[in-house]
Amino acid sequence: MTYVKPERIRLKSHPEYDERWLEDRIADDPSILELGDLLLKDRQRNQPRAGRLDLLLQDPDATRRYEVEVQLGATDEAHIIRTLEYWDLERKRYPQYEHTAVLVAEDITSRFLNVIGLFNGFIPLIAIQLSALRIGDSITLSIAKVLDETRLGLVEDDEEVQPVADRAYWEERAGKPMLAVIDELFALLRKLDSSLEPNYTKPYVGIAQDGRRSTDIIFRPHKSVIHVAVRLEKTEETTAELETSGLDVGDYDLKPGRYRFRLAKGDLEKHRELLSRTFRKALEI
Incomplete structure (x- = not known):
């Protein structure tokens, strides 16, 4: 095997490999950004009175979205502001998802890294430095995550900041048939603890016990499925089951320590015993 020294290509000044080319590469294969197994939700997404978001990526379980802005050359103030502005618009329009801002540039200088770092911990923000490399007749992309997302705490754990909703809100969003499944799930939960009640918020439906709200079990109803997240220590037994x-x-999900799965219509009857056991573990009954 022969060592070949790659030649770095500056995309900003290249006549062929421009920003559109780079967006195409990320859109075709979002794993290039090394953020996990993500799907392309949209690109050049119109924002109200604020231009267009380059790329909107989403995880396969449809619980988290990534607002991605791409810039050739070195990042600047406008790039940072635009990235944060699009992230803020998307999270306000779609509060049922978790949102992360992603800034991609060929060069992220120490000066702007310090500025970006001021937001980290308060705004879920990732900064990626991307280099195009020529090796022989081929071109490849090298990724360096220079700033990773830092969370000071889970928003779901701070119930006071969650926008309050009610049953009617979720019936309009997910439909009455899926809310009927939520009712059945809470009937199952009440067999474990008769004091459990639904806690309706805009991002999810959690549980409440004697007025105390908890995110040990949360439901995110959609039109055809319900996304369920159960806070449990990861074990071989539970995973296999x-x-x-x-x-x-x-x-x-390692950060909050949750198992995640989706329930379609009919799944509750098929898996009633398994769900009961899983919920019981989460509630430590």
């Missing part, structure tokens, strides 16, 4: 059950199980 869920993955072999036939449920649509997502990746374990």
Whole structure:
């Protein structure tokens, strides 16, 4: 095997490999950004009175979205402001998702890294430095995550900041049939603890017990499925039980420590015993 020294290509001044080309590469394969197994939701997304968002990416379980802004050359004040502005607009329009701002540039200088760092911890923000490299007759992209997302605490754990909703809000958003499934899920929960009630917020439906709100179990109803997240320590036993059950199980979410899966109509009856056991563990009953 022969070592070949790559040649860095400056995309900002290149006549062929421009910003559109770079966006195409990310849109075709979002894994280039090394943010996980993401899907392209939209590109050049119109923002009210604020231009267009370059790329909107979403995780396969449809619980988190990434607002991605791409800039050739070095980042600047306008790029940072635009990224944060689009992130803010999207999270206000779609509060049922978690949102992360992603800033991509060929060069992120220490000066602007310091500025960006001021927001980190208060705004979920990722900064990625991207380099185009020529190796022989081929071109590749090299990624360096220079600033990762830092969370001071889970928003879901601070119930006072959650926008209050009610049953009517979720009936309009997800439809009455899926809210009927939510009713059945709470009937199952009440067999474990008769004091449990739904806690309706705009991002999700949580649980409340004697007035005390909890995010140990949360539901995000959609038109055809319900996304369920259960806070549980990851164990081989629980993982195997869920993955072999036939449920649509997502990746374990390490940050909040949650198992995630989706329930379609009919899944509750098929998996009633499994759901009861899983909920019981989360409630530590």
